[in-house]
Amino acid sequence: MEKVLKGACIIGQSGGPTAVINASAYGAIRAGLDSDVITKVYGAAHGIRGVLDDVLYIMDEEDPAELKLLRNTPSSELGSCRYKMKDPDVDDTDYKRILEIFRKYDVRYFFYNGGNDSMDTCNKISKYMQRVGYDCRVMGIPKTIDNDLFGTDHCPGYASAAKYIATSCMEVAKDATVYDNSQITVMEIMGRHAGWLAAAASLATHFGAGPDLVYLPEVDFDLDKFYADVEKIYNEKKKVFIAVSEGIHYADGRFVSEAETSATDGFGHAQLGGLAVKLSEALKQRTGAKVRAIELSLLQRCGAHLASKTDLEEAELAGRTAVEAAAAGDTDKMVAFKCSREGGKYTCETELLPLEKVANFEKKVPLEWITPEGNNVTADFVDYALPLIQGQPELPLEHSLPRYARLRKVTAK
Numbered sequence: 001m002e003k004v005l006k007g008a009c010i011i012g013q014s015g016g017p018t019a020v021i022n023a024s025a026y027g028a029i030r031a032g033l034d035s036d037v038i039t040k041v042y043g044a045a046h047g048i049r050g051v052l053d054d055v056l057y058i059m060d061e062e063d064p065a066e067l068k069l070l071r072n073t074p075s076s077e078l079g080s081c082r083y084k085m086k087d088p089d090v091d092d093t094d095y096k097r098i099l100e101i102f103r104k105y106d107v108r109y110f111f112y113n114g115g116n117d118s119m120d121t122c123n124k125i126s127k128y129m130q131r132v133g134y135d136c137r138v139m140g141i142p143k144t145i146d147n148d149l150f151g152t153d154h155c156p157g158y159a160s161a162a163k164y165i166a167t168s169c170m171e172v173a174k175d176a177t178v179y180d181n182s183q184i185t186v187m188e189i190m191g192r193h194a195g196w197l198a199a200a201a202s203l204a205t206h207f208g209a210g211p212d213l214v215y216l217p218e219v220d221f222d223l224d225k226f227y228a229d230v231e232k233i234y235n236e237k238k239k240v241f242i243a244v245s246e247g248i249h250y251a252d253g254r255f256v257s258e259a260e261t262s263a264t265d266g267f268g269h270a271q272l273g274g275l276a277v278k279l280s281e282a283l284k285q286r287t288g289a290k291v292r293a294i295e296l297s298l299l300q301r302c303g304a305h306l307a308s309k310t311d312l313e314e315a316e317l318a319g320r321t322a323v324e325a326a327a328a329g330d331t332d333k334m335v336a337f338k339c340s341r342e343g344g345k346y347t348c349e350t351e352l353l354p355l356e357k358v359a360n361f362e363k364k365v366p367l368e369w370i371t372p373e374g375n376n377v378t379a380d381f382v383d384y385a386l387p388l389i390q391g392q393p394e395l396p397l398e399h400s401l402p403r404y405a406r407l408r409k410v411t412a413k
Contacts, residue, residue: 007108018157027319115144140334309391
């Protein structure tokens, strides 16, 4: 039996926003407020930066009705960051500061909601607290539209983004066939190294209106083969719809995107963009057809109006599970999903994985789910993704517009 540990908790959000990350925050906040061992619930302003800068919101002072609206509020309401902490053996300045803040507010529970790099931050903080002997339970709450966190069937945020992409592809496919002329459409979809998001475009095709070709970064991109793929379809029906992941690359590792070296984010990752335009210009020169380039860009991240009810409910479950598990004695873990799709019936359960096993590992689309030609995905992907996008959440409205949470964000002193 683990000893009872009483103290405050901090909940932080990190990395790119999603349509349901605030549902995870709500699950964690509500569980913290209801806990017998958590004495105070704080929200970190802009992730770990809020801890380092001593800017913490007192969630106990928020209106419960406004907190509940977090379930349908997109983006990261507490604020996010992309801040890479150094190894404490190299520079422990940040860790000493975090420990100082934890002691100041008697923080004994720390929950961090994010993706690969966020789990790395979570893991480093957890190991440091153990090393210095400060009793604090640290848990990771998964989040990423990229769906590339290792060890979990899928990540909260992915399904809603996938549903948005599939729906948008259906609408674009209908739009692109209006006129009796030749036309090629290239849609660029997020995904640096993993093609889960671009693969979601195939859901639209599976149900009658979507891309003819889908290219993922899991396989090397061959420009000549790409031209051949496009021209084959173009010669048959004079219309081609192509979905490409922003991270597609040549065999030598170079990104096809012309913007690959323009900048990097806080973790040193290339900022990609301009791929659809680049491919469209090349296809226009080669075929003479009218070519349209579409980049979903940020729209695919926080499309709460097209959120998956399944995704929202699972996101909230992940946040709640992290807090309840920590209160019961668990630490140094990340909440993960263990799912079954046997017999067409979808079930999802939570499990806890060691942080060190998930931090900095990427899960990619299985190669066997990509067609031998490398220009689409198989029915296995559809069987995997379809259950995740199910359901339409009830959206609170105000004057027919979304009613999002309006938090007071009272800062702790």
